[in-house]
Amino acid sequence: MWTLLFLDMPIVETFNLTKKFGKIMAVDNLGIGIEEGEVFGLLGPNGAGKTTIIKMLATLLKPTSGTAKVNGFDVMKQPHKVRESIGIVFQEPSSDELLTGYENMKLYAMMYGLSKEEIKKGISEALELVELTERKDDLVRTFSGGMRRRLEIGRSLIHKPKVLFLDEPTLGLDPAGREKMWDYIGRLVKELRMTVLLTTHYMEEADSLASKVGIIDQGKIVTINSPKALKKTVGGDLVTIKAANLNTEALKKLDYVRNIKQEDGQVIITVENVSKNLQELLRVVGKIESVEVRNTTLNDVFLHFTGRRIQEEGGNTWFDKIVQESVSKS
């Protein structure tokens, strides 16, 4: 009984975790639990409080009130133990450009107090995992954005952390690089069976990587569930029909139609199990000009729960910031 209870304890848990910056409530009484081995995605627009949560969990920022436990250690009382238990990849590059990939990894591993053998073995494993073995002796300055991110992911794995934090792991990468990175993270998670907390404002990212998604808006968790279940709560897929005269009365009688919304001369219908029911639906509505079927995305889920659309791009990427900084530096 006790062992069962112990096994069920989340590896990351927050207790009314709150952070205020002046009057702004960045994180508002957060209470989440992440199970061991889970890939938990925090999804929300820029400024929703995702990075602030990660920073508090990683002991880089003191909560205004409340606390959190990581790997059984309190972030306020045992920050040292928490730091030993976690690996983290930041939004912005945090590796040294003037060091080689290998040097970056070695010096970082030394800060964890690992032995020479552990460091050597850990690095060669990590390099294999992120496929950078061949470039290990090149200066990081010559790496692409994606390679640099991979190096930093590898670097965060050498000390075998129990929990890995990935803060916007694909921010600043081009679409192709982004998809490759998803591939990577997906494989890492499978191979290492690691608990991962990832933040993102990309819907597809949360959808393809996370086993559970917490939607966050203005510092508050709006809902938590698997991506599949979340999409189901919206009620089904969306059928958009353009027609001069639409028989909405007949539509309302169909039991698989969840919602009917009229928007600029077209009707958006939420339909359960669209592949099976579309044919009958089209027969019922009568003559149409065009029809478009779209599967539910987490975007619709976000819209459903917050009444707003998530902003796909916005704010500065890390790349913009670096450029601005180097300009103002010189």
Add this chain to the structure above:
Amino acid sequence: MNLTGISAIWQREILTFLRERPRIISAAINPIFWLVTFGAGLGSTVAIAGINYQQFIFAGIIVQTLLFSSIFYGSYLVWDRRIDLLKAVLVTPLSRQAIFFGKVLSGVTFALIQTAIILAFGIFIGINYTITSIVLVVLTVALAASALTAVGLTIGSLMTSPEGFQLITTFVIFPLFFLSGALFPLDNLPVYLATLTAVNPVTYIVDVLRGLLIGMQHYGSLENILVLSGFALVANLIGIQAFKMMRS
């Protein structure tokens, strides 16, 4: 104390230093340029207590180099904080104290490398060394550099943005330098200058070095050693506190 961790910080700083060519070149050229232009130029008409002016400011130029390189190196921390470099270090189990010591050790190393270059140049302007004087100069420079790096790190940890970085020269380095007797003797100063130089700890660094290098000293040796050790101790203690309180 995690020695491997401190060594990791130190190695990182040294490796990046060695790969930044412009930094090494300016570190070596600046002091020599001062000596051959300002020192020789003014020295052609000015001598102080029978000592050639170039030799007189030799200790002052070493201290000038220490001031610029150590304080700038320390306060450069504010850039490390802006980009995520430092955050990655702060999230490791390494204590802030260990990170601080790693940085101070690096600042001392850079200072010693630069001092070695200037000392070598001293041979050409007629500075006479003994083994003892060199050992004592190295010890003094190490102690002084640890204090000044700690001052720089304190400034860097208190600054929230790099915008005010240039102000450090105006409000910290220049006053400490010009009020130290690096360029003029401390005898016969007007009262306000005498007071300001006496409360400036850097004055005592210049005095120790000048005593060791050309045998000209204003204060007693004991007085110099006490002030210098006290300065190093206080600066490092304040630096550690500032580092512990620094927001990441």
